[in-house]
């Protein structure tokens with residue numbers, strides 16, 4: 001099993017073009033099957049979740065070509081609508097293919113994605129949204145069989161939680177509907193706006209993404225679409241927290257500062273100096289952070305759950321206390337025990353964690369069990385005294401393009417062994 005060996009305490013310095021967004025590109029790749037022709041997608045990061053999605057597209061009958069960060073998908077001839085268990089289990093995000101397969105072919109079959117490292121991950125809202133549009137969905141022996149009464153009918157869908165995945169699934173299915181679909185209670189994440197931008201290029205009339213009410217008039221009319229994926233705000237948050245913990249000065253480009261407004265405000269409160277311009281964020285840190293007001297994760301534009309672990313890791317090596325309240329997922333503190341091995345003082349009780357800054361952490365052997373939790377261990381190791389070995393790299397490959405090399409280019413001492 002490979003691991004990173006990190007010698008902490010070296011400041012990070014330099015400029016970095018942030019990778020394309022994982023959470024944007026996955027639904028956009030699923031949307032490529034709506035078009036009976038070619039989608040050209042730029043800024044597509046090299047991630048195992050993307051490789052998995054490209055495998056799904058090939059399996060469905062698409063021709064897929066990758067050249068660097070540009071991917072070309074020709075979905076003229078789809079040959080099947082079922083996705084094998086292996087690929088669904090590998091990547092929960094594949095559930096968005098339900099919406100796009102229903103829109104294009106009127107049928108979809110995949111296994112129930114089940115829970116994950118973050119706790120139970122129900123998809124009831126996805127299914128009720130698709131049912132509202134006329135899909136008949138049978139759940140048998142862990143398999144989901146979806147058939148649409150063709151064509152699906154546009155309707156009003158009301159989401160009781162602004163679920164990102166359910167909003168995406170409903171948007172995708174609505175593209176194949178006759179008439180107008182209105183999604184209320186929609187998620188407002190920037191990745192939803194990026195999906196809307198892609199869908200508009202297919203000829204679908206869609207408005208409202210970024211607000212809680214999205215209107216979609218189905219009907220794909222284009223057979224060639226070209227799109228550039230937005231920058232990854234979670235990768236951005238990770239590099240900013242790494243520089244905050246280790247000290248130094250980094251400049252991120254290719255990312256909208258507004259998408260990280262909450263994270264930037266908290267890092268400033270913790271003692272970092274931040275300047276922002278369009279598409280660019282600069283952070284200076286002395287490496288000595290202090291506690292901040294309670295951090296409560298919330299749907300966008302609130303503090304993102306995906307940035308909770310990396311921020312906690314940065315603050316654990318500072319001074320003063322911070323309370324975290326994780327409101328999105330039930331089980332998102334797996335990194336805490338590992339951070340304690342590095343000297344962190346963190347108490348948890350259910351959804352609440354209180355970090356009492358312990359001054360510089362020390363190096364240790366630690367293991368990541370989920371994507372952002374593993375990233376948090378790398379952040380902590382970069383700020384710690386001495387050598388750490390961080391294992392669980394497969395999780396990092398799901399979400400960070402060339403993570404080790406990128407950190408090395410900023411001056412981190414990090415080796416893959």
Ligand code: UD1
Nearest residue numbers: 023093121122123124125126161163164165166306328329
């Ligand atoms: C997406 C992101 C993930 C991020 C999360 C929250 C992708 C690939 N993943 O995940 O990185 O952490 O948003 O910002 O984009 N829920 C239900 N029923 C449902 C669907 C969701 O109860 O049918 C609940 C979930 O259990 C969770 C909350 O709603 O408590 C939010 O989940 P959701 O927004 O759907 O997250 P994902 O789309 O899975």
